[in-house]
Structures are given as structure tokens and as C-alpha cells.
Amino acid sequence: MKALIKNGIGFYPPAYEVKSIHILIEDGIITKLSEDEIKVAADVKVFNVGGNLVIPGLLDCHTHLSQSFGRGIYDNLHLTQWLNKMIYHFNLTENEVYLATQLGCIEAIKSGTTTIAEMTTAEPYDEICIQAIADSGLRADVCSALGDFQEGENPPPELNADQVLEEMRNTYNKWQGACDGRITVRVSPVGLPACTEELMRGSRDLANELGVGIHTHCSEGEAETANAYERFGCSEVEALERFGVLGSDCQLVHCIWLTEHDKQLIADYDCSVVTCPSTNTKVTDGMPPMPDLFKLDVNIAIGCDGEASSGTYDMLQEARMVSLLGKVSSMDAVMFTAEQTFEMITKNGLQSIGFDTRVGELKPGYKADITVMEYPSPHLIDERRLMSNLIYSATGGDVLSVFVEGEPLMWKRELTKIDEKVVVAKTLEAMRKATHLMP
Ligand SMILES: [Zn+2]
Structure with missing residues (x-):
């Protein structure tokens, strides 16, 4: 199965320069990473991240x-x-x-x-x-x-x-x-x-x-x-x-x-x-x-x-x-x-x-475990200092989308595998009844 994450910006090591990023994924693996647009066939699933910041999960x-x-x-x-x-x-x-x-x-x-x-x-x-x-x-x-x-x-x-x-x-x-x-x-x-x-x-x-x-x-x-x-x-x-x-x-x-x-x-x-x-x-x-x-x-x-x-x-x-x-x-x-x-x-x-599977970097041959952060935002803004903004100013609240092996676990802040509203409601109900936990 093929997928394309397109129109992002990302860090390019070793200097972590910020440039355009387009990522082609085949069977959950990154096969191509490019600053230039990647043309794909009509049957490829396309995730347009609209200029937001793409980082490794x-x-x-x-x-x-x-x-x-x-x-x-x-x-x-x-x-x-x-x-x-x-x-x-x-x-x-x-x-x-x-x-x-x-x-x-x-x-x-x-x-x-x-x-x-x-x-x-x-x-x-x-x-x-x-x-x-x-x-x-x-x-x-x-x-x-x-x-x-x-x-x-x-x-x-x-x-x-x-x-x-x-x-x-x-x-x-x-x-x-x-x-x-x-x-x-x-x-x-x-x-x-x-x-x-x-x-x-x-x-x-x-x-x-x-x-x-x-x-x-x-x-x-x-x-x-x-x-x-x-x-x-x-x-x-x-x-x-x-x-x-x-x-x-x-x-x-x-x-x-x-x-x-x-x-x-x-x-x-x-x-x-x-x-x-x-x-x-x-x-x-x-x-x-x-x-x-x-x-x-x-x-x-x-x-x-x-x-x-x-x-x-x-x-x-x-x-x-x-x-x-x-x-x-x-x-x-x-x-x-x-x-x-x-x-x-x-x-x-x-x-x-020490996984055999490779994650944690955006590189061909690595699993497409990918996080997309909202950009630009008031605290993630200066392209020349974006890594500093990410570590010292951003929080998890800036995350928009998350992929594991090219499959979205969250797309535009909506979870795909878990019904968040149901889990939160059921947990709140259980917590209110859980008097056995009190010291
Ligand atoms: Zn511990």
C-alpha cells in the first residue's frame, strides 16, 4: 500500500535546516523524502499537511x-x-x-x-x-x-x-x-x-x-x-x-x-x-x-x-x-x-x-512513524530557530496528526483507533466510583 504525506516543512539533519518536505511511503516504510513535490498515481492515499511541521514520531x-x-x-x-x-x-x-x-x-x-x-x-x-x-x-x-x-x-x-x-x-x-x-x-x-x-x-x-x-x-x-x-x-x-x-x-x-x-x-x-x-x-x-x-x-x-x-x-x-x-x-x-x-x-x-525496526528519523528505509505539528503558530514561528521553538516553546497541544507506519492514529486532531469521547466519559464515570483508590 502506498501513501504520500505532502506539503510539509521539516528538519534536515545534521544541521536541522528547515526545508519543504514530501514523504512517499510504501507498506509502512519511507521510500522517498524530497524537497520537491512527488507525483503519485491516483490510487495512492494522499495526506496534505498544508505547510505544517513534520517531525519523526x-x-x-x-x-x-x-x-x-x-x-x-x-x-x-x-x-x-x-x-x-x-x-x-x-x-x-x-x-x-x-x-x-x-x-x-x-x-x-x-x-x-x-x-x-x-x-x-x-x-x-x-x-x-x-x-x-x-x-x-x-x-x-x-x-x-x-x-x-x-x-x-x-x-x-x-x-x-x-x-x-x-x-x-x-x-x-x-x-x-x-x-x-x-x-x-x-x-x-x-x-x-x-x-x-x-x-x-x-x-x-x-x-x-x-x-x-x-x-x-x-x-x-x-x-x-x-x-x-x-x-x-x-x-x-x-x-x-x-x-x-x-x-x-x-x-x-x-x-x-x-x-x-x-x-x-x-x-x-x-x-x-x-x-x-x-x-x-x-x-x-x-x-x-x-x-x-x-x-x-x-x-x-x-x-x-x-x-x-x-x-x-x-x-x-x-x-x-x-x-x-x-x-x-x-x-x-x-x-x-x-x-x-x-x-x-x-x-x-x-x-x-534497540529495535530492529528503524524509527525516530525521517529517512528512506525507516518506518513512517511521523508527527505533524501546527505551523506557524505564535510560539512555533521562526524558521531559523524552529528547533529551539520546538523544544523550549511548543507542547504536545501543538500536535495535529500522528502516523504509525503511514497509518494515521490521529488526523487533524481526530483519533482514528480510539473513540476519545467514549473513553474519557467511561473513565470519568469509573474514577468517580473508585473510592478504593483513596489513601
Ligand atoms: Zn517507573
């Missing part, structure tokens, strides 16, 4: 979409208190999990995201969560937040290491390559504070056997990081190295309480780091040392995390925060330029996930 590299139901419930809590509340009280019904996840998908699509790395937090309904994502049309690399060790005052885990690994294998068997390859799976011990050495070593063995990567929280909270010292006599990153977890297929989420040695280990093992600035600031995780990791050439991607901690699935807002926090925490005004930050939400995201 954004990659959100860490989400817990079902937590969209928890937005605002657990405000004004420090991470340790927040974790206790979440684990004791945040038990959604099957219907709530589906609605909450679709609500998260709507927000992601409407703000220009085309790929998510979802760590489900909906036990025992993780399957429902993945199904809701599959139904949305988003591209997703999915895993479940599973542990086998009692963390702090949390309830004891229900599964041992073998049972957790079996669940991960079952998820892989059911979902790897589903929806014509749009859904992939990775191995995800939730994080060392809630995992045993046995589970961490088993996760690496399973990831190697299945040929997939590992996704795990790492060094997020000060107290949680200190607990790792008590249990293992070393930092979380050092323990992960000892258990064989670190590698270029490893996404470490947060990475705040790092020693200098930890930073060097992350660089030496070529791990990717996913930073989640709204969560890190809102639940007072701490200041992520991304500038130090950047100077060590670590691949940095960005995630919105769950809305119960971050309050948003808008990647442009997260990108803006990463750049601003990077500048002020390093007191270096050239840290995290608009162009460098844009790469964190596009090509760096792909590198962190």
Missing part, C-alpha cells in the same frame, strides 16, 4: 500507562511514601486498567508520541494493559514491573524468582512480534531494591536466551539506593554489574544516586539511561546527573514515567525539563542544546530500545 522510553488513573491522588509525597501508597492502594479493576491505559495512550498520541517503552504496573491485569496499548495503534516495547523481594514496608512479593521469570517468558511468548511486529517484549526486573540476586541473574540469562533487552529502574531514591548498600555491600550499579545485568541492551531508568564509579560503569558497559524529569522533581527523587553521563558519551533517552508520579505523557514537556535541568544543574548554558534534546526523544530513544 517521538519515543517515550519509560511509561506506566495504567497510572493515568492515579493522576493527582498521590500529590505532595516523597518517593518512599509515594511507593508505599502506590503499592498498598493502587489496585485497579480489569475495566479500570483498560480505560486507564487507553487514557494514557490518548494522551501520548495527542502529544506526538508514536513509540512507548511500557513497564506495566497493573498486576494481575498486565495482559489487559498490553491489549489496550495494542488496540491504540501505538508502537510499544512492553514489559511488566515484577520483583521477588520485599522492599521496605511494602507487602511481601507474591512470586519467587522462578515464577517471575516464567511470567516474563509467558509475556514474550504471547506478545513478541504481535500486531505485525508493532509490539515487542523485553525482560524487566522492576529494580534492585525489590529484586533478589537470583532474579537479576536469571533476568540476564532470559534476556540472552530470548534475544531481547533489559529494562529496569536504577538508583532512583536516596533511601532505596542506601538499602542496596546494606544488602549487597555496594551500589546498585555495581551490584548490577556483578550480577551480569549491564550491557548495551540495558535501559537503566532514573539513575540519580550514582557514584563517579557508577557513572563510569554505565559508560563502559554502553548502557542507555532513561531520565524522567517530572517524576524526579515531583516526588523529590533527586537531581539526575545527566550532564555527567552525557560527557561520558552515555546514550540518554527520556521517559514520562507514570502519571501518578509525573502528571504527564507529553514528551515535549519532558524534553524541555531535561534541557533546563541539565543547564542549571551543570551551570553550563551550552549543556543539552535544543538539537541534542530533540535527539533524546527521537534517535536516542531508538538506540536505547
Whole structure:
């Protein structure tokens, strides 16, 4: 099947110059990109984007979409208190999990995201969560937040290491390559504070056997990081190295309480780091040392995390925060330029996930995962400074249309796969009844 996205303007790397852009798509793949108009046969589906800004679809590299139901419930809590509340009280019904996840998908699509790395937090309904994502049309690399060790005052885990690994294998068997390859799976011990050495070593063995990567929280909270010292006599990153977890297929989420040695280990093992600035600031995780990791050439991607901690699935807002926090925490005004930050939400995201499929850039041979932003607008206006406008001034609210593999998930602000009005109305009704969620 052929499609044409015509009459846009777009960035042309490496200098990100703004020029006209026309994109020919065949079977979901970009086959031609041109500044000049592309002539096509009458049977080709044409999307005229009318001079608006065309960018690669954004990659959100860490989400817990079902937590969209928890937005605002657990405000004004420090991470340790927040974790206790979440684990004791945040038990959604099957219907709530589906609605909450679709609500998260709507927000992601409407703000220009085309790929998510979802760590489900909906036990025992993780399957429902993945199904809701599959139904949305988003591209997703999915895993479940599973542990086998009692963390702090949390309830004891229900599964041992073998049972957790079996669940991960079952998820892989059911979902790897589903929806014509749009859904992939990775191995995800939730994080060392809630995992045993046995589970961490088993996760690496399973990831190697299945040929997939590992996704795990790492060094997020000060107290949680200190607990790792008590249990293992070393930092979380050092323990992960000892258990064989670190590698270029490893996404470490947060990475705040790092020693200098930890930073060097992350660089030496070529791990990717996913930073989640709204969560890190809102639940007072701490200041992520991304500038130090950047100077060590670590691949940095960005995630919105769950809305119960971050309050948003808008990647442009997260990108803006990463750049601003990077500048002020390093007191270096050239840290995290608009162009460098844009790469964190596009090509760096792909590198962190390690898909075989190519997304995150507009190039022949890449999947046609594409976002269209309203242009010109009061805050997206100067062609010579458009990348700066995009990172520092635009938000997800400027997104008009979103494509995955050349198929619109949203066209002119109308969703095509999800009935937004129905999902919002049903979710509001469910939220009003959900007294079981209140702390
Ligand atoms: Zn998380």
C-alpha cells in the first residue's frame, strides 16, 4: 500500500535546516523524502499537511500507562511514601486498567508520541494493559514491573524468582512480534531494591536466551539506593554489574544516586539511561546527573514515567525539563542544546530500545512513524530557530496528526483507533466510583 504525506516543512539533519518536505511511503516504510513535490498515481492515499511541521514520531522510553488513573491522588509525597501508597492502594479493576491505559495512550498520541517503552504496573491485569496499548495503534516495547523481594514496608512479593521469570517468558511468548511486529517484549526486573540476586541473574540469562533487552529502574531514591548498600555491600550499579545485568541492551531508568564509579560503569558497559524529569522533581527523587553521563558519551533517552508520579505523557514537556535541568544543574548554558534534546526523544530513544525496526528519523528505509505539528503558530514561528521553538516553546497541544507506519492514529486532531469521547466519559464515570483508590 502506498501513501504520500505532502506539503510539509521539516528538519534536515545534521544541521536541522528547515526545508519543504514530501514523504512517499510504501507498506509502512519511507521510500522517498524530497524537497520537491512527488507525483503519485491516483490510487495512492494522499495526506496534505498544508505547510505544517513534520517531525519523526517521538519515543517515550519509560511509561506506566495504567497510572493515568492515579493522576493527582498521590500529590505532595516523597518517593518512599509515594511507593508505599502506590503499592498498598493502587489496585485497579480489569475495566479500570483498560480505560486507564487507553487514557494514557490518548494522551501520548495527542502529544506526538508514536513509540512507548511500557513497564506495566497493573498486576494481575498486565495482559489487559498490553491489549489496550495494542488496540491504540501505538508502537510499544512492553514489559511488566515484577520483583521477588520485599522492599521496605511494602507487602511481601507474591512470586519467587522462578515464577517471575516464567511470567516474563509467558509475556514474550504471547506478545513478541504481535500486531505485525508493532509490539515487542523485553525482560524487566522492576529494580534492585525489590529484586533478589537470583532474579537479576536469571533476568540476564532470559534476556540472552530470548534475544531481547533489559529494562529496569536504577538508583532512583536516596533511601532505596542506601538499602542496596546494606544488602549487597555496594551500589546498585555495581551490584548490577556483578550480577551480569549491564550491557548495551540495558535501559537503566532514573539513575540519580550514582557514584563517579557508577557513572563510569554505565559508560563502559554502553548502557542507555532513561531520565524522567517530572517524576524526579515531583516526588523529590533527586537531581539526575545527566550532564555527567552525557560527557561520558552515555546514550540518554527520556521517559514520562507514570502519571501518578509525573502528571504527564507529553514528551515535549519532558524534553524541555531535561534541557533546563541539565543547564542549571551543570551551570553550563551550552549543556543539552535544543538539537541534542530533540535527539533524546527521537534517535536516542531508538538506540536505547534497540529495535530492529528503524524509527525516530525521517529517512528512506525507516518506518513512517511521523508527527505533524501546527505551523506557524505564535510560539512555533521562526524558521531559523524552529528547533529551539520546538523544544523550549511548543507542547504536545501543538500536535495535529500522528502516523504509525503511514497509518494515521490521529488526523487533524481526530483519533482514528480510539473513540476519545467514549473513553474519557467511561473513565470519568469509573474514577468517580473508585473510592478504593483513596489513601
Ligand atoms: Zn517507573
